[in-house]
Amino acid sequence: xxxxxxxxxxxxxxxxxxxxxxxxxxxxxALCAGALTAAAPARAAASAWAPKPSPLTxxxxxxxxxxxPLNEYPRPQLTRPDWANLNGIWDFAVTAANAGQPxxxxxxxxxxxxxxxxLSGVKRQVNAGDKLWxxxxxxxxxxxxxxxxxxxxxxxxxxxTVWVNGQQAGAEHSGGYDAFSHDITALLNRGGTNTVVVxxxxxxxSGGQAIGKQRSGPVEPHAGGGIFYTSASGIWQxxxxxxxxxxxxxxxxxxxxxxxxxxxxxxxAAGASGRQVRVTVSTGGRTVGTATGTVGGALSVPVPSPHLxxxxxxxxxxxxAELLDGTTVTDTTGSYTGMRSIALARVDxxxxxxxxxxFVFQTGTLxxxxxxxxIYTAPTDDALKYDLQKHKDLGFNMVRKHIKVEPQRWFYWxxxxxxxxxxxxxxxxxxxxxxxxRTQWEAEYHEIIDEHRSSxxxxxxxxxxxxxxxxxxxxxxxxxxxYDPSRLVDNMSGVNCCGAVDGGNGDVIDHHxxxxxxxxxxxxxxxxxxxxxxxLGLRVQGHEWYPGGGFSYEDQPDAAHLNNRFTGLIDALxxxxxxxxxxxxxxxxxxxxxxxxxxxxxxxxxxxxxxxNRVRAANQALIAASRGTPPRATLPTGGYxxxxxxTPGFTDRxxxxxDGLANTExxxxxxxxxxxxxxxxxxxxxxxxxxxYSFESRNYPGEYLRHREFRVHREAGDGSALFxxxxxxxxxxxxxxxxxxxxxFPGQYLRHYNSEVWLATPGGTHAYDTPxxxxxxxxxxxxxxxxx
Numbered sequence: 039x040x041x042x043x044x045x046x047x048x049x050x051x052x053x054x055x056x057x058x059x060x061x062x063x064x065x066x067x068a069l070c071a072g073a074l075t076a077a078a079p080a081r082a083a084a085s086a087w088a089p090k091p092s093p094l095t096x097x098x099x100x101x102x103x104x105x106x107p108l109n110e111y112p113r114p115q116l117t118r119p120d121w122a123n124l125n126g127i128w129d130f131a132v133t134a135a136n137a138g139q140p141x142x143x144x145x146x147x148x149x150x151x152x153x154x155x156x157l158s159g160v161k162r163q164v165n166a167g168d169k170l171w172x173x174x175x176x177x178x179x180x181x182x183x184x185x186x187x188x189x190x191x192x193x194x195x196x197x198x199t200v201w202v203n204g205q206q207a208g209a210e211h212s213g214g215y216d217a218f219s220h221d222i223t224a225l226l227n228r229g230g231t232n233t234v235v236v237x238x239x240x241x242x243x244s245g246g247q248a249i250g251k252q253r254s255g256p257v258e259p260h261a262g263g264g265i266f267y268t269s270a271s272g273i274w275q276x277x278x279x280x281x282x283x284x285x286x287x288x289x290x291x292x293x294x295x296x297x298x299x300x301x302x303x304x305x306x307a308a309g310a311s312g313r314q315v316r317v318t319v320s321t322g323g324r325t326v327g328t329a330t331g332t333v334g335g336a337l338s339v340p341v342p343s344p345h346l347x348x349x350x351x352x353x354x355x356x357x358x359a360e361l362l363d364g365t366t367v368t369d370t371t372g373s374y375t376g377m378r379s380i381a382l383a384r385v386d387x388x389x390x391x392x393x394x395x396x397f398v399f400q401t402g403t404l405x406x407x408x409x410x411x412x413i414y415t416a417p418t419d420d421a422l423k424y425d426l427q428k429h430k431d432l433g434f435n436m437v438r439k440h441i442k443v444e445p446q447r448w449f450y451w452x453x454x455x456x457x458x459x460x461x462x463x464x465x466x467x468x469x470x471x472x473x474x475x476r477t478q479w480e481a482e483y484h485e486i487i488d489e490h491r492s493s494x495x496x497x498x499x500x501x502x503x504x505x506x507x508x509x510x511x512x513x514x515x516x517x518x519x520x521y522d523p524s525r526l527v528d529n530m531s532g533v534n535c536c537g538a539v540d541g542g543n544g545d546v547i548d549h550h551x552x553x554x555x556x557x558x559x560x561x562x563x564x565x566x567x568x569x570x571x572x573x574l575g576l577r578v579q580g581h582e583w584y585p586g587g588g589f590s591y592e593d594q595p596d597a598a599h600l601n602n603r604f605t606g607l608i609d610a611l612x613x614x615x616x617x618x619x620x621x622x623x624x625x626x627x628x629x630x631x632x633x634x635x636x637x638x639x640x641x642x643x644x645x646x647x648x649x650x651n652r653v654r655a656a657n658q659a660l661i662a663a664s665r666g667t668p669p670r671a672t673l674p675t676g677g678y679x680x681x682x683x684x685t686p687g688f689t690d691r692x693x694x695x696x697d698g699l700a701n702t703e704x705x706x707x708x709x710x711x712x713x714x715x716x717x718x719x720x721x722x723x724x725x726x727x728x729x730x731y732s733f734e735s736r737n738y739p740g741e742y743l744r745h746r747e748f749r750v751h752r753e754a755g756d757g758s759a760l761f762x763x764x765x766x767x768x769x770x771x772x773x774x775x776x777x778x779x780x781x782x783f784p785g786q787y788l789r790h791y792n793s794e795v796w797l798a799t800p801g802g803t804h805a806y807d808t809p810x811x812x813x814x815x816x817x818x819x820x821x822x823x824x825x826x
Contacts (some may be wrong), residue, residue, distance in 0.1 A: 086150040087146040090161035092440045093259045094410035094642035098417040110419045114450040117372040124277040129173040137784045152270040154257045155413040158565025164271040166241040173235045185281040186223040192275025201235040215443040223412035240271035243467045246475030250441040250464035259584035263633050270414035275445050285310040288371045292492040293524045294377040300338040307333045314362040327390045347376030348434040352456030390621045399664035400622035402436030408631045423451045433657030438624045441465050452495035462500040466507035504532040511541030531569035552591040560619045567622040576600045581640035588635030601649045603801025607654040610785030613770035617668035646667050671769040671776045678823035684774045685814040692717040695752035700795035714824035724766035730781045732765050745797040772817035787816035
């Protein structure tokens with residue numbers, strides 16, 4: 039089973055089925071379940087359980103089965119044909135944190151949805167002093183006789199203990215984002231019913247562990263919350279059983295090596311020290327290469343003339359790993375891989391990330407991974423895929439998974455669809471962590487890397503964010519680079535923000551600029567990336583988590599302004615920032631989240647706010663520009679020029695100053711000498727950026743064209759950094775001339791409007807931001823000076 043099954047996402051406007059009818063149908067299905075759904079004697083009938091109302095319904099809310107939700111194979115890069123899903127209705131109880139197992143189980147919960155979620159059927163706040171308890175029964179299929187049985191958890195937040203038939207299975211597990219397993223063979227009643235009990239303690243922000251954006255609080259929609267969201271406590275990924283041989287493969291570490299056309303592989307196994315393993319790479323049933331080695335040792339599988347994995351062509355090879363006993367195969371697992379490389383290289387004198395040896399601009403969004411119905415858990419696999427598919431539909435080639443780690447099937451879809459992934463390590467609380475928290479956080483980070491290190495889509499680890507719980511930035515970046523040298527490392531996303539401290543190392547310099555895109559420049563050793571920008575907001579009536587409570591970094595009055603503003607930002611990246619050295623950008627964000635209204639989609643995924651064709655075209659133009667020579671526009675420096683309007687019907691007008699303000703006015707050979715002098719400018723290297731330009735008045739030497747509160751003035755320099763930045767303009771190509779973009783406000787242009795000259799914003803809300811003839815009004819022809 040090398041590839042997990044695929045299915046198409048539902049239509050965006052799918053209407054939910056009537057709840058009463060759906061609940062009744064699911065209850066009937068639950069009664070028809072197989073051996074793995076036998077009810078415990080103390081448990082109420084499954085029909086008594088029902089989901090709670092969701093504050094917003096997604097297209098998949100009412101498609102979640104009561105029994106065996108998320109029934110797709112949960113581990114696509116290490117597959118076996120036999121497995122059993124334990125998702126579904128479990129007995130549930132809550133006790134004090136120091137209490138023993140409950141004697142009464144008065145509730146039920148649908149696993150793997152967290153207790154705070156509507157889809158769990160519980161939907162209530164979990165406090166730091168609460169311990170969550172889960173219980174269910176199962177029988178082991180007769181066909182599994184002679185094999186060991188492993189109980190797998192995709193993830194459970196945070197400290198999880200498991201008992202089978204009254205005996206503890208393995209050690210207590212600490213960690214909210216990594217998978218864990220217990221071999222429960224010795225604890226089983228093979229011929230009858232088995233009972234599994236799970237306890238979970240999750241103190242959220244009052245503990246020291248990784249929590250990401252979670253904050254404990256009310257689960258019903260409410261005002262406030264800001265950039266933090268409802269907590270997600272307990273089991274939140276698939277629970278499942280798997281039969282294995284006593285000696286069996288536990289992990290495949292696969293790293294493509296394009297330099298040698300090989301797949302470097304290490305096969306990890308349990309109970310198989312010194313045993314031989316064989317790894318085969320194939321495509322379409324045809325073997326490409328095979329290699330044999332020892333468990334735990336490095337081996338290289340030849341992949342001659344590899345078909346490279348790219349976002350445009352995410353080609354995947356099938357992989358089979360076999361554990362050998364002499365010549366006998368005793369365990370077989372399926373997997374897949376993509377042949378690609380990611381590195382840092384100097385391109386035209388600039389440090390850039392290169393995919394397969396070539397620079398391509400990485401344009402993506404911030405993806406929080408939250409759902410109004412399931413909170414941390416997508417309601418279905420189609421839903422999990424949907425957000426990634428929308429990235430593709432909108433022309434993005436990258437996604438930053440923001441301080442959350444998704445199930446392995448999410449990475450499968452990123453691999454399959456072709457999206458570059460920046461994976462954040464979930465942050466601890468904002469306070470400085472103590473030594474125990476640091477030890478746990480780093481150990482969990484390593485586990486996460488091990489779990490996802492073979493995914494071809496994953497190209498960068500992001501260690502810390504905006505200084506949240508920051509410590510030892512440089513040491514951690516070096517440690518992660520050594521632990522996974524095949525990927526890029528970002529020591530701190532948002533080094534310019536919120537008290538963050540740059541470790542000074544890693545592969546990128548990462549700024550956050552809202553709305554941005556701001557100015558981020560590479561260094562001699564690191565590429566420049568824009569880890570967050572945008573945050574353009576549009577509240578859509580009927581699709582708000584808390585109606586009237588939504589906020590954004592810049593509210594837009596309607597979809598037309600949102601489209602113009604967004605595409606203006608992407609165009610600024612293409613025209614100015616990318617040629618100046620920027621290599622990647624992350625727009626905030628793909629969907630609204632609770633009271634954040636910054637999404638390109640609504641929180642319920644029922645509406646796309648932007649024009650998909652326009653957004654896709656803007657992203658595709660940005661990507662295409664990065665593959666060629668970035669477009670540049672230049673102006674001669676050291677001499678005088680006059681700047682003529684290029685808007686049809688107004689081409690006799692020139693940029694001039696009058697009483698300290700910039701305006702446009704017709705100028706001819708017969709015009710007064712003063713007007714001609716006012717319309718003449720000396721072009722000099724930019725006062726704040728020598729790659730750009732400043733315009734000095736011909737008849738007022740030392741006074742420059744600068745923007746202030748959007749109006750453009752002629753003013754004398756005061757030596758301040760602000761004045762120099764305001765008086766610096768970067769030239770980008772324009773039809774019949776150049777467009778002059780503010781160096782400190784990329785995406786905002788020098789524009790004439792009703793004879794006045796303003797700093798105008800595409801999609802802005804001022805009169806001088808009107809989209810009518812915006813490009814023409816912001817294009818200027820540099821011509822012979824009226825006053826030499």
